[in-house]
Amino acid sequence: MCGIIGIISNKEVTSRIVNSLRKLEYRGYDSAGIATLVRGNINEVKCEGRVDALEKDINKFNLKGEIGIGHVRWATHGKPSKINAHPHSSEEVSVVHNGIIENSTILKKFLEKKGYVFKSQTDTEVIAHLVTEYLKKNSLKETIIKVLKKLHGSFALGIIFKGQNDFIVGARRGSPLAVGYGPNENYLGSDSYALKSMTNKISYLDDGDFCIIGKDQVQFFDNKGVKKNNKVFNLSKEDLNYEKGDYKYFMEKEIEEQPSTINDCINEYIDKHSNKINIFNFPWKVNNFKSIVLVGCGTAFHSCLVAKYWLEQNTSLDISVDIASEFRYRKIRFKKDSLYIFVSQSGETADTYAALDLCKQNKMKTCAIVNVIESSIARDADMVLPIYCGQEIGVASTKAFLGQMLVLYILCTKISFDQKYINKKVYQSKIKNLLSLSNSTKKTLKLDQKLLDIGKVFANSKGSMFLGRGYSYPIALEGALKLKELAYVHAEGYPAGEMKHGPLALIEEGMPVVVLAPRDEHYKKTISNMQEVIARGAKVLLITNKNKDEVISENIWEKIEVDQLDQELIPFLITIPLQKLAFYSALEKGFDIDKPRNLAKSVTVE
Numbered sequence: 001m002c003g004i005i006g007i008i009s010n011k012e013v014t015s016r017i018v019n020s021l022r023k024l025e026y027r028g029y030d031s032a033g034i035a036t037l038v039r040g041n042i043n044e045v046k047c048e049g050r051v052d053a054l055e056k057d058i059n060k061f062n063l064k065g066e067i068g069i070g071h072v073r074w075a076t077h078g079k080p081s082k083i084n085a086h087p088h089s090s091e092e093v094s095v096v097h098n099g100i101i102e103n104s105t106i107l108k109k110f111l112e113k114k115g116y117v118f119k120s121q122t123d124t125e126v127i128a129h130l131v132t133e134y135l136k137k138n139s140l141k142e143t144i145i146k147v148l149k150k151l152h153g154s155f156a157l158g159i160i161f162k163g164q165n166d167f168i169v170g171a172r173r174g175s176p177l178a179v180g181y182g183p184n185e186n187y188l189g190s191d192s193y194a195l196k197s198m199t200n201k202i203s204y205l206d207d208g209d210f211c212i213i214g215k216d217q218v219q220f221f222d223n224k225g226v227k228k229n230n231k232v233f234n235l236s237k238e239d240l241n242y243e244k245g246d247y248k249y250f251m252e253k254e255i256e257e258q259p260s261t262i263n264d265c266i267n268e269y270i271d272k273h274s275n276k277i278n279i280f281n282f283p284w285k286v287n288n289f290k291s292i293v294l295v296g297c298g299t300a301f302h303s304c305l306v307a308k309y310w311l312e313q314n315t316s317l318d319i320s321v322d323i324a325s326e327f328r329y330r331k332i333r334f335k336k337d338s339l340y341i342f343v344s345q346s347g348e349t350a351d352t353y354a355a356l357d358l359c360k361q362n363k364m365k366t367c368a369i370v371n372v373i374e375s376s377i378a379r380d381a382d383m384v385l386p387i388y389c390g391q392e393i394g395v396a397s398t399k400a401f402l403g404q405m406l407v408l409y410i411l412c413t414k415i416s417f418d419q420k421y422i423n424k425k426v427y428q429s430k431i432k433n434l435l436s437l438s439n440s441t442k443k444t445l446k447l448d449q450k451l452l453d454i455g456k457v458f459a460n461s462k463g464s465m466f467l468g469r470g471y472s473y474p475i476a477l478e479g480a481l482k483l484k485e486l487a488y489v490h491a492e493g494y495p496a497g498e499m500k501h502g503p504l505a506l507i508e509e510g511m512p513v514v515v516l517a518p519r520d521e522h523y524k525k526t527i528s529n530m531q532e533v534i535a536r537g538a539k540v541l542l543i544t545n546k547n548k549d550e551v552i553s554e555n556i557w558e559k560i561e562v563d564q565l566d567q568e569l570i571p572f573l574i575t576i577p578l579q580k581l582a583f584y585s586a587l588e589k590g591f592d593i594d595k596p597r598n599l600a601k602s603v604t605v606e
């Protein structure tokens with residue numbers, strides 16, 4: 001998704017803007033650009049494609065400057081092209097923008113009547129001309145207040161002004177924006193990661209606010225222009241040097257890291273001496289709520305679906321799960337005795353944030369399960385449970401999914417024990433099982449010899465299906481999502497028992513099908529469903545777990561057996577072969593594994 005960087009300094013800024021844009025590449029983008037002031041005049045360089053191409057052009061035109069803004073764009077209005085790349089400039093100002101201006105067509109008409117000529121098809125260009133128009137009769141502050149009022153939709157903005165070497169303006173509504181502090185220079189960034197190579201001192205703009213950033217000071221204002229003091233956070237430096245190391249792809253590294261990220265998370269939440277769960281910041285009594293609503297998007301949504309099974313099994317609460325983009329527009333009957341849990345790796349997903357915001361407006365109890373603890377969702381929820389898996393760069397979420405499930409499982413176990421739904425013996429045995437999870441994931445990672453060849457078959461198929469029952473059903477959805485996003489192969493996740501109600505018609509000779517059949521209460525039924533697809537010509541990859549009894553079924557194409565573990569923890573293990581399957585399928589196709597086409601790591605638009 002789009003990314004913003006701005007630097008004001010008394011030193012040259014161009015190369016640092018380019019470096020920071022590289023840090024934002026993980027978000028996914030299709031074009032890039034930069035604008036600086038040179039002797040007070042706005043100079044811009046833009047290109048379609050990668051930041052490397054932008055850097056070449058910057059060198060060609062020898063673009064310099066001590067104040068500048070840069071942007072990576074993920075197209076929303078207008079195709080990816082040099083013209084549509086940001087910044088968008090008028091004679092007077094240059095603007096970078098994340099988000100969508102919903103009333104851009106009306107504003108464009110208004111500005112065209114006044115003689116403004118538009119070069120791009122973007123919604124952003126209206127902002128440059130609107131600021132120019134208001135500046136004619138208003139002070140800087142009045143202009144910003146009036147322009148922000150005129151804009152409908154979501155935005156994070158960075159603006160520089162002709163002849164004004166002393167400040168950059170930042171503003172936000174809906175989309176996040178951070179300010180960083182350095183020695184005799186300050187920064188603007190769409191996320192803290194872009195700024196981390198320059199500073200660990202960060203403030204965040206509150207929704208609807210704007211700021212004026214000088215070299216030596218930063219002023220924050222609310223939407224009426226009233227000055228504010230924003231808190232300065234000292235960010236942890238541990239993620240600063242997150243690199244690929246010996247791996248060719250971040251995704252590969254992130255899959256392999258899972259045993260250690262699981263360990264890190266367990267160390268944060270489990271006191272190994274007392275064999276107890278440490279969630280000390282839980283501000284409510286569990287008996288105060290009767291239901292839990294879990295909300296997320298994509299992979300995070302799938303982790304919520306797994307948690308529904310755990311919570312229903314181990315607590316007396318009513319559990320429901322919602323896709324954030326649906327939740328925010330439904331006529332929800334908010335209940336005081338509900339806990340609303342928002343799951344998000346980035347903590348910046350626009351739909352999930354909007355769903356949280358809706359709950360806050362209705363004074364609900366909210367909990368965020370995030371990876372990025374400085375994110376908007378983490379900052380705005382009543383309580384935060386981090387997943388502690390470190391920076392995730394690959395657009396396809398892997399270690400964060402296991403981290404989300406892990407925190408949800410730990411929370412479920414805590415609630416279950418606090419509710420007295422399980423006794424101390426069961427509670428402690430659950431914790432003991434959790435302590436062996438990391439080791440079992442390590443063993444599962446070694447089971448990949450066959451997956452390289454299996455991946456080739458999936459990559460070259462017309463389509464495939466992923467089937468499971470119970471906990472394995474959301475994992476089937478997740479496996480299918482991974483294959484779709486990485487190998488661009490149509491894949492459907494389905495409850496195994498639902499096949500005969502329609503999708504069985506899709507099965508034809510040679511179609512690859514993943515069947516998730518761990519040795520749980522559903523095992524026999526799932527194996528029957530597997531036989532039904534084999535009988536119709538499917539090539540079945542069976543993922544199950546080790547057992548003294550052999551799987552009784554003929555004509556299974558391939559079989560992978562993960563460790564025998566407590567049933568409830570099997571979702572962690574059967575996910576890993578599916579992550580690898582998608583990885584090898586994308587490798588076979590030669591696709592960009594860390595940045596699949598059309599996708600972004602942090603989805604900050606609706």
Ligand code: M6R
Pocket residue numbers: 297298299300343344345346347348349352395396397398481482485599601602603
């Ligand atoms: O940052 P979030 O967890 O809120 O992101 C939600 C989804 O956009 C994300 O999980 C997406 O589905 C992944 N690309 C899947 O691999």
